[in-house]
Amino acid sequence: MIDKTSGEIIKAVHAAGVIGAGGGGFPTHIKLNCRVDTVIANGSECEPLLTSDKTLLKENPGLVIRGLQYAMIATGAKTGYIAIKAHYKDVAAALTKELPTDGNIKLHFLENYYPAGDEFLTVYDVTRRIIPEGGLPLQVGVLVGNVLSLAQVAHAVDGKPVTERPVTIAGSVKQPQVITVPIGTPYNDLIQMAGGTLQPTDVIIDGGPMMGCIVENRNQGIAKTTSGVIALPEDHFIINMQRTTISRMVKKSKAACCQCFRCSDLCPRNLLGHALYPHMTMRTIDYNQSEPTEHVTSAFLCSQCGVCELIACDFMLLSPRKVYAQYKKLLTARGVKNPHHRSDINIVPELEYRKVSLPTVIKKLGLSQYVKNTPFTGYRSVGRVRVPLNRHTGVPAEPTVAPGRKVKMGDVIAASPSDKTGAVYHAPIAGTVTEVAGAWIEICN
Ligand code: SF4
Ligand code: SF4
Incomplete structure (x- = not known):
């Protein structure tokens, strides 16, 4: 009831x-x-x-x-x-x-x-x-x-705050699995729970292979949004694409974009009828158009799904996604607001035929060897957490505890200002606050 x-x-x-x-x-x-x-x-x-x-x-x-x-x-x-x-x-x-x-x-x-x-x-x-x-x-x-x-x-x-979450540990690890851990569990600990990586040089990603981001510091802790931790060889296609800088991408695009428009054909938002044409945006950067045009401001319509980069352009290895991310950043910094708000929209009739099946994605990304059973291994606690305070939409949370403070699991440790969009954070383990940095809080027990 x-x-x-x-x-x-x-x-x-x-x-x-x-x-x-x-x-x-x-x-x-x-x-x-x-x-x-x-x-x-x-x-x-x-x-x-x-x-x-x-x-x-x-x-x-x-x-x-x-x-x-x-x-x-x-x-x-x-x-x-x-x-x-x-x-x-x-x-x-x-x-x-x-x-x-x-x-x-x-x-x-x-x-x-x-x-x-x-x-x-x-x-x-x-x-x-x-x-x-x-x-x-x-x-x-x-x-x-x-x-x-x-x-x-x-x-x-029921009065229980968010202190833990299930995480899939997969890819180049010895024992892929799903495990529930405290928020802030260090990436290194998670990899060890899965028996370690297959190669010492493997790189890890927070999130999925399509939209996740490379973890540069494995000492940091997982966020409330970390659904997966994926290890991949350092020379894997996905890692290479993530590490390609925007300036290199633009140079490559000038030489290699053949305007095949596969990126627009397969773009899921374009298929829904939104005015997002990545091939036109690539043409815009290739010819150095400096004024915002609709193919620049359409960056606000991009979901960063990665289909254009990792699926459509897998021969030329160009990344409209990266270009859109950069454009959105620059436009936002200039105070430009999204001018695209059409609601009278019709889907592209080919939508059903252009959807990319997950088996195709796995094959194209070179992930077939990592598709394995991921048994649920239950809850595992850790002795140290680093809780990130800025991995939500809105204003980062401000610490409400100082080093030396003893906390019980579930105590409030940080909160965004109440009049701003943001979130409250709680101690995921009982222990002592050992460090309070700008973007995270460390607790040890
Ligand atoms: S798929 Fe690649 S080569 Fe083709 S238009 Fe898009 S960015 Fe250019
Ligand atoms: S990343 Fe953006 S442009 Fe590329 S396919 Fe996804 S929505 Fe379309």
């Missing part, structure tokens, strides 16, 4: 420090403060090798459903969907057993393509509504929440 009001749920979620756990990191209490007709629990987890969300749904389907029900109460939604891959038969069976009998929550089965978890695509897949350019699901009456975030919403209502 759920007897909470919208206000009580939102307040509890804020206090518990719930943010988008799928990678976005947007504070969930702000997201829940809206009125929509539909909430989608996003369990598509479309990044290759990652199985953290799948594991959660199998291990604790009732918790995700309860979180979804709270999100529906908070937003006034009458319909809820849990979006999962169609071939996750075991997950579907586990969820079906727990679904409420009123029929307000349904399962929605997604094709196995990348990036099925991009909320613009998830919303279209589930509801056939198209989110406007530069818009939010809310504009079409939908709220999308990652399944782990929704499980954390349920915990928040």
Whole structure:
């Protein structure tokens, strides 16, 4: 029996420090403060090798459903969907057993393509509504929440803050697995829990192979958004692409972009009808056009999914994604706002045929040898955590503790100013605060 009001749920979620756990990191209490007709629990987890969300749904389907029900109460939604891959038969069976009998929550089965978890695509897949350019699901009456975030919403209502999360450790490691660890667990410790890397020179990525980032300092701790830690050889295609600088990319583009427009053909946002044409943007930089044109400002429409770079341009090895990231940074620094807001949009008719299947992504990325069973090995604590305070959308959290302070698990250790977009952080382990830096807090026990 759920007897909470919208206000009580939102307040509890804020206090518990719930943010988008799928990678976005947007504070969930702000997201829940809206009125929509539909909430989608996003369990598509479309990044290759990652199985953290799948594991959660199998291990604790009732918790995700309860979180979804709270999100529906908070937003006034009458319909809820849990979006999962169609071939996750075991997950579907586990969820079906727990679904409420009123029929307000349904399962929605997604094709196995990348990036099925991009909320613009998830919303279209589930509801056939198209989110406007530069818009939010809310504009079409939908709220999308990652399944782990929704499980954390349920915990928040029970008074339990976010102190841990499941993480997939995969790639070039000896024992790939999914393990639940405290937020702030050092990357090195996680790799050791998986038996170490296959080669001492392997590089590790926080997140999935398509959208994750290279971890330069393995002493730092995982964030609330760290769904995976993937090890790859230092000369792997993905690592080489990540390490190519923007200036080198621009030089290469001038010489090598053949304007085949495969990047535009396969761009998921272009397929949804948004005015994003990466091949035109590459042409713009190749000819040194300095004034913002629509092919520069369209950087605001790019989701950074990486299809153009890692799938479409796998022969020329160019990266429209990197160019868009740089343009967005420069435009934002100049105070330029997104001018693209069309809502009268039609999908590209070829959308269904141009989706890139996950097996194709795995093959193209050279990840086939790393597709292995990732058993869930339960919860493991650690003796030291470094909790990052800036890995959410908004203003970084400010420490509320000083070195030497003893903390219990769940004590508040940092919070963003209450009038700003941000998040609250809690001690993931009991112990003593040993260091407080600008961007993280270290606790040892
Ligand atoms: S796919 Fe590569 S070569 Fe083709 S237009 Fe795009 S950036 Fe240029
Ligand atoms: S990263 Fe590339 S494929 Fe993805 S949305 Fe941006 S331009 Fe399109």
